[in-house]
Amino acid sequence: MIQVLDKGYVRLVDAMGSDLSVVNSARVSYNKATETLRPEDEKLIKFLATHDHTSPFRHATLQFEVYAPLMVARQWWKYIIGSSHQDPFTAWNESSRRYVTEEIEFYIPEEDAWRSKPENSKQGSGPSLGTPIGAEATKRLLQQIEDGMKNYDWAIEQGIATEQARLFIPSAYGLMVRWYWTASLQGVSHFLNQRTDAHAQHEIQLFANAVKTLALERFPVSLSALLTE
Ligand SMILES: Cc1cc2nc3c(=O)[nH]c(=O)nc-3n(C[C@H](O)[C@H](O)[C@H](O)COP(=O)(O)OP(=O)(O)OC[C@H]3O[C@@H](n4cnc5c(N)ncnc54)[C@H](O)[C@@H]3O)c2cc1C
Structure with a gap:
């Protein structure tokens, strides 16, 4: 778990796949699979990312728990493709204030x-x-x-x-909300490319950098290949 702002955090709840699953899903048409990541596999991952052969990156999935101010959640919610409730393979679930279930907290800038x-x-x-x-x-x-x-x-x-x-x-806007975000590796990389950028709001940049750190631990080669910076 990575703490963000005064009260928020990002936690990787679960993940499916690895750099190897990107490689093996790309090679399925040759009926080939490897069990360890070799230098030529890393080269293939980079080739796939640079040439926009993106489908192998959609076989890897990450699930995060995020606790962030509502203004950050609203910006995050715009990532529809491969990362939202509109896609049957991914999901967003948010704690609702229809039921009093947890302490009410706010983001208070220092x-x-x-x-x-x-x-x-x-x-x-x-x-x-x-x-x-x-x-x-x-x-x-x-x-x-x-x-x-x-x-x-x-x-x-x-x-x-x-x-x-x-x-x-x-x-x-400062009300802290908690949600689960499940997205493909490609969806996560698209979010990161936009929201770690200096043009994004400072607060969401901090959360995006936490997502980046956690996702890179699990998909070091594939995510690095997909990230523009
Ligand atoms: C710095 C910054 C400022 C912003 N300011 C505003 C703002 O003022 N107001 C506001 O409303 N939003 C704003 N946004 C949000 C922005 O408009 C996008 O909604 C958000 O960044 C999500 O990106 P996306 O649409 O690419 O993501 P997704 O909806 O997840 O789409 C991912 C990709 O899928 C493809 N795609 C999606 N839908 C289609 C389609 N129908 N047809 C073909 N291809 C498709 C596109 O390649 C798209 O990039 C801002 C974003 C940033 C980064």
């Missing part, structure tokens, strides 16, 4: 973690704004969360259904 607007772009962010503004931003966010949670607790005490009481949960 005082020095509030970033400025970028200079030459409409999206993304620049360097830290420093502590005077950062300290005030953290204080205001904490206050907003406290006020909202008082209303939420009040609604629960009144017997309002949890699925409606959650309307009072404040700072929805």
Whole structure:
């Protein structure tokens, strides 16, 4: 498990296949299979990746548990092909606030973690704004969360259904949510190529780098071949 931000993490729950299964699925048409990864197999993996022969990379699958702010989950959820609930071979399951099952937590940036607007772009962010503004931003966010949670607790005490009481949960973008993400190795590499990039939001970059570390341990040759950086 890799800790990310103040409360989040990424954990590799399970994985199917290895670099060898990429090779063996590519060679099935020659009725050939190997049991150990040889230098020529590594060469084949690189050839497949560079020439966009992607189907062998879809025989390998990874399942992650992620605990991240909702704003990160929303960006992650856009990876539809090979990594979503719309594909019968992959899945996304998220903890729902329709039932009170776990403690409500929020992502609270540290005082020095509030970033400025970028200079030459409409999206993304620049360097830290420093502590005077950062300290005030953290204080205001904490206050907003406290006020909202008082209303939420009040609604629960009144017997309002949890699925409606959650309307009072404040700072929805920072609400920590937990989900399982199952995706093919190709799907994971597509996500990583976009979300470890400097143009992606800083927070999702941190989670993507955790996914990258865990996935590289399992598929060192294949994933390296698929990654653009
Ligand atoms: C820096 C950044 C900023 C972004 N900003 C925004 C934003 O402001 N608003 C917003 O809504 N989204 C935004 N996105 C999300 C972006 O538009 C994509 O939805 C997201 O990156 C998922 O990528 P994808 O569509 O390639 O993934 P998938 O949907 O998983 O698709 C994977 C690949 O499959 C192929 N594919 C998918 N569908 C089809 C199809 N119908 N026909 C043919 N080929 C297909 C394409 O090659 C595609 O790249 C942003 C993404 C990034 C990285």
